[in-house]
Amino acid sequence: MIKVSGGTKVCALIGCPVEHSLSPAMHNAAFQHLGLDYIYVAFNVPPERLGDAVLGIKGLGIYGVNVTMPHKINVIKYLDELDEGARLAGSVNTILNRGEKLVGYTTDGLGALRALRHAGVDPAGRKVVILGAGGASRAICFALANHVRELIILNRTLERAVKLADELRRVFSFVGVRAGLLSENVLEDVLKDTDILINATSVGMKPNINETPVKRELLHGNLTVFDIVYEPLETRLLKEAKSVGARTVDGLWMLVYQGALSFEIWTGAKAPVEVMREAALKRLGEKE
Ligand SMILES: NC(=O)c1ccc[n+]([C@@H]2O[C@H](COP(=O)([O-])OP(=O)(O)OC[C@H]3O[C@@H](n4cnc5c(N)ncnc54)[C@H](OP(=O)(O)O)[C@@H]3O)[C@@H](O)[C@H]2O)c1
Structure with missing residues (x-):
C-alpha cells in the first residue's frame, strides 16, 4: 500500500490514451521498494490540452513527467530547456521540473x-x-x-x-x-x-x-x-x-530501462530494474 502524505512528490505520465500504460505499476513499485516518498499517476491529455497540461506541471509542482504518444514531439515547444539527446532526436519522453525550468530528456x-x-x-x-x-x-x-x-x-x-x-x-x-x-x-x-x-x-x-x-x-x-x-x-x-x-x-526490457532512466533523472537513486520488470510483467498478466 502506497502511503501518501502532504509532502509526497508526484510524478506523472501524460499521453492519450494512457489507461493501459504499464508505467504507473513500474514506477510505484520502484518508489515503494526504495521507500521513496513519491507517487506516479497517469493523466489522459488530448492534443488540444497539451499546453495547459504542461503549464500545470509548474503550477502544481509535479516533480517529474513521462510523455508518451502522441505528445513526444509537440511537447518540446512548451519546455524551457532540452538535454542534448532530446535536442538531437527531436523528441522528449521525460520532463524534470527544476522549479523555474522544465527540462526535457529522451530515454527511449x-x-x-x-x-x-x-x-x-x-x-x-x-x-x-x-x-x-x-x-x-x-x-x-x-x-x-x-x-x-x-x-x-x-x-x-x-x-x-x-x-x-x-x-x-x-x-x-x-x-x-x-x-x-x-x-x-x-x-x-x-x-x-x-x-x-x-x-x-x-x-x-x-x-x-x-x-x-x-x-x-x-x-x-x-x-x-x-x-x-x-x-x-x-x-x-x-x-x-x-x-x-x-x-x-523482448521489448519489455526496453520499456523497463527507459522507465529506469527516467526514474534516475527524477530521484537521483539507482532504479531497481528487476522490481520494475516484475511489476510490469504482473500488470501485463492482469491485462490478458
Ligand atoms: N518497448 C518499448 O519500450 C517501446 C517503445 C516505443 C514503441 N514500442 C512499440 O514499437 C512499435 C512502433 O512504435 P512507434 O512509436 O515507432 O510507431 P510509429 O511511429 O507509428 O511507426 C510505426 C512503424 O511501423 C511500420 N509499420 C506499421 N505497420 C506495418 C506493416 N504492416 N508492415 C511493415 N511495417 C509496418 C511503419 O512503417 P511506415 O513508415 O511504412 O508506416 C513505421 O516504420 C509499436 O508496436 C510500439 O508499441 C515499444
Missing part, C-alpha cells in the same frame, strides 16, 4: 541500448539492421549511431527510412548508415552477415500476433533478435528466432 533510445547490454549484447562495432522508421526506430537509431559499425534502416515506406538515414549522416557524420525497403529480397541480402536485428515496426503486435516482419528461413543462429513489441511478450519473430538458435531480447 538509451533504454533500448541498455536492454541490449542487459542481454549481454554490446552493439559497439556491430552490423545492425533495424526495421521501421517511426518514432521508436528514430530514438533507437539516434542512440546507436555513435556505437555501431553499420546501421541499415529498412522500412515499408522507403522515403521515411531515407530521411532518417540522411539525418543520422548529417548529425553524427555517420557514414555507416544505409536505408532500404523492408522486403524479403533486401532482408535476404542484408541479414546473412548481420549481428543484431531490431524490429521497431508494430508488426506482430497484439491482436496481429501471427504476423512477423522477417520469415523464419532468413533468421540464423549468429543473430541477436530484439523485438521492441512487448504485447505479446514473446512475439512470433522472437519465437522463430529462438527456434533457429538466435539470442533474443
Whole structure:
C-alpha cells in the first residue's frame, strides 16, 4: 500500500490514451521498494490540452513527467530547456521540473541500448539492421549511431527510412548508415552477415500476433533478435528466432530501462530494474 502524505512528490505520465500504460505499476513499485516518498499517476491529455497540461506541471509542482504518444514531439515547444539527446532526436519522453525550468530528456533510445547490454549484447562495432522508421526506430537509431559499425534502416515506406538515414549522416557524420525497403529480397541480402536485428515496426503486435516482419528461413543462429513489441511478450519473430538458435531480447526490457532512466533523472537513486520488470510483467498478466 502506497502511503501518501502532504509532502509526497508526484510524478506523472501524460499521453492519450494512457489507461493501459504499464508505467504507473513500474514506477510505484520502484518508489515503494526504495521507500521513496513519491507517487506516479497517469493523466489522459488530448492534443488540444497539451499546453495547459504542461503549464500545470509548474503550477502544481509535479516533480517529474513521462510523455508518451502522441505528445513526444509537440511537447518540446512548451519546455524551457532540452538535454542534448532530446535536442538531437527531436523528441522528449521525460520532463524534470527544476522549479523555474522544465527540462526535457529522451530515454527511449538509451533504454533500448541498455536492454541490449542487459542481454549481454554490446552493439559497439556491430552490423545492425533495424526495421521501421517511426518514432521508436528514430530514438533507437539516434542512440546507436555513435556505437555501431553499420546501421541499415529498412522500412515499408522507403522515403521515411531515407530521411532518417540522411539525418543520422548529417548529425553524427555517420557514414555507416544505409536505408532500404523492408522486403524479403533486401532482408535476404542484408541479414546473412548481420549481428543484431531490431524490429521497431508494430508488426506482430497484439491482436496481429501471427504476423512477423522477417520469415523464419532468413533468421540464423549468429543473430541477436530484439523485438521492441512487448504485447505479446514473446512475439512470433522472437519465437522463430529462438527456434533457429538466435539470442533474443523482448521489448519489455526496453520499456523497463527507459522507465529506469527516467526514474534516475527524477530521484537521483539507482532504479531497481528487476522490481520494475516484475511489476510490469504482473500488470501485463492482469491485462490478458
Ligand atoms: N518497448 C518499448 O519500450 C517501446 C517503445 C516505443 C514503441 N514500442 C512499440 O514499437 C512499435 C512502433 O512504435 P512507434 O512509436 O515507432 O510507431 P510509429 O511511429 O507509428 O511507426 C510505426 C512503424 O511501423 C511500420 N509499420 C506499421 N505497420 C506495418 C506493416 N504492416 N508492415 C511493415 N511495417 C509496418 C511503419 O512503417 P511506415 O513508415 O511504412 O508506416 C513505421 O516504420 C509499436 O508496436 C510500439 O508499441 C515499444
